[in-house]
Amino acid sequence: MQTRCPYCALQCAMTLTPAGAGAVVEAGDGGLCRKGWTSAALLDSPRRLTHPWVRDGRHGRLREATWDEALDRVADGFRRAQDSGGYDAVGVFGGGGLTNEKAYLLGKFARVALRSSSIDYNGRFCMSSATAGALRAFGLDRGMPFPLVDLDDAGCILLVGSNLAETMPPVMQRLVRQRENGGTLIVVDPRRTPTADAATLHLQVQPGTDLALANGLLFLAIELGHVDEAYIAARTTGWGDVRRAVSASWPAQVERATGVSEPDLRRAVQLLAAADRAMVLTARGAEQHAHGVDTVSAFVNLALALGLPGRPGAGWGCLTGQGNGQGGREHGQRADQLPGYRRLDDPAARAHVAAVWGIDPDDLPAPGRSAYELLEALGSGGGPRALLLMGSNPVVSAPRAAHVQSRLASLDLLVVADVVLSETAAMADVVLPVAQWAEEDGTTTDLQGRVLLRRRALDPPPGVRTDLHVLAGLAQRLGCTATFPVEPREVFDELRLASSGGPADYAGISYDRLAAGEALHWPCPLESSPGTPRLFLERFATPDGRARFVAVSQPPSAEPVDEDFPLLLTTGRVAAHYQSGAQTRRIDELSGDAPAAFVELHPFLAERLDVADGERVRVSTRRGEAFVRTRVSSDIRPDTVFVPFHWAGRQRANLLTSDALDPTSKMPAFKVCAARIDRLEEALR
């Protein structure tokens, strides 16, 4: 059966053939990375959950339970929390890996069955800065407003804070083709990653200074006469302010701020300007900062000044990360959102969605707290006393994780629906075992805005239920009379109605069209419409149709280095593991390849600290400490260290990270904070 990989936003095609209790994977045309190849190993793994668990009392052990007992316990707990604390006393936390159907129904569950405003999801930790940057520039957020195939013919690609050779390996084939077609690639990363290795030019920026870099590139583009004045006049507003804002970003000053040399800055601008069709793509390295939205704006400004967005084959885009990172941010699991990318504070949107849901618009709650703010407020923090968590593992992946863990521990009731006993599920009072990707139908929307059908290839094992069944079972126990269908196709048809007329309009997309192999990118308002692979060709989605320049400047560092914490810590990914590692650490082939976290540091720094390659050290920040082995490499800047975040316990990168949030997107500053490294003898002294 043809299906799609469960992991990242590339959603690679694969064929699954049942074999024994599991399945054999074959790659589709685009190929698979090693996570995709090994993904079926978790389907018949003894490490997956196959029956519900409940905990007796606060400190009891988890024990096996029936579904009825588990769901009754959840419904009772939710009712009790709301009786004493009001509707918002029950929270919901979702995930960008959930299908469109699940994300939609989870949002409906929170707003209709619980009437709670307390819902948000882990996508906040992922693309929310790009989302906010795109909305303010273009009036619409579809990560890539053009199809992936456009990469093949791009004359120049400026890739900022993406290591796609390890995070989306099949895309590298496109970059090879782009090179063969005469294109150039500029990679901005504090590390010489395999992606940077493939570049024409690598700008080894100091973490957190991409905004200054973008303004510096724009300064040079102006100075060297590469600005597209005709495009600016015809298609944009706000250029004068931006031009003034970058007038002090002269190269020597930018070199000091970013660590990128003046000749490299000039070369980058020349490569961009020489290309017929250039593209600026940002990813988490640029976006996961306390000024991530402004950083995105700075790169959008550069793209606009060069006349790129809305021209075929060119533009600005964000490389969305999670399996359904695009669709998951459109259908209502965000605190401020209704399906179809509608706003919860917009009366017309409330009226439309309330009509689809058969409720009074006045019964819809107001917007709630963002992901970290929600986690931070749990339990004794004055927020929800009970939480339903579906599709995330914040004990490992949330910033300042020890603090988040203590908040989760202070809840009266934590309910986790998962496929494995993640670190967060292990803390829960009720654990609900759910079906995996290949065991249920569903749609995802990939990083280019294309809606894809993921087919059910196998039966789920007895004892597990789908997420849709879980929500339906709880809604019914809570006495909710609104519809909670359990058939994915029915949920999708309801989502189509709810999204109809909204910015992310799915009304014309059907299971039948998708099953017939149609390539449909939203918006797709009618069954007769072909979808929209390329946005903004005629006009942007702003009221006047013009893209908006936004003047931004590099803020001082949220956490400057000092004598106690003299190093810049950044975090990210390795090729073998996915996110919190809950799934991939349970796949032997992957955990064999990459068994533990590490701290990557430059030989100069290793020498100064007197640590050897492979030595166990303590990495600490103002939040806490982690214990990992060193990996000495001249691929990283000497002032910067890197720790991947896929591991749990005392190897957790997020014991170290800061909870400084971007004021607009509420994105945490995962990508830079001040740190120190100590040898163990000193650490233990």
Ligand SMILES: Nc1nc2c(c(=O)[nH]1)N[C@H]1C(S)=C(S)[C@@H](COP(=O)(O)OP(=O)(O)OC[C@H]3O[C@@H](n4cnc5c(=O)[nH]c(N)nc54)[C@H](O)[C@@H]3O)O[C@H]1N2
């Ligand atoms: N193997 C693997 N693939 C994945 C995932 C995974 O967990 N594992 N997750 C998926 C998801 S959800 C996402 S969001 C994507 C993420 O995909 P990427 O954005 O490619 O991943 P990261 O490793 O988080 O960050 C990319 C790079 O940013 C660099 N960086 C760090 N700080 C800075 C900075 O201040 N400026 C700049 N310019 N660069 C910086 C890091 O050195 C790193 O090489 O990957 C998706 N694919």
Ligand SMILES: Nc1nc2c(c(=O)[nH]1)N[C@H]1C(S)=C(S)[C@@H](COP(=O)(O)OP(=O)(O)OC[C@H]3O[C@@H](n4cnc5c(=O)[nH]c(N)nc54)[C@H](O)[C@@H]3O)O[C@H]1N2
């Ligand atoms: N330090 C640091 N921290 C980071 C980042 C970073 O770069 N650095 N990146 C951030 C980013 S970009 C992201 S996206 C987050 C991701 O971090 P998490 O939200 O923790 O992501 P996952 O590990 O994908 O968690 C998904 C959980 O849901 C389960 N699951 C999978 N599919 C389903 C399903 O269909 N239904 C249910 N009920 N459960 C399912 C999995 O088993 C797993 O336990 O981490 C963020 N945290």
Ligand code: SF4
């Ligand atoms: S690149 Fe992403 S979607 Fe493709 S196989 Fe790897 S993890 Fe799966």
Ligand SMILES: [Mo]
């Ligand atoms: Mo992500």
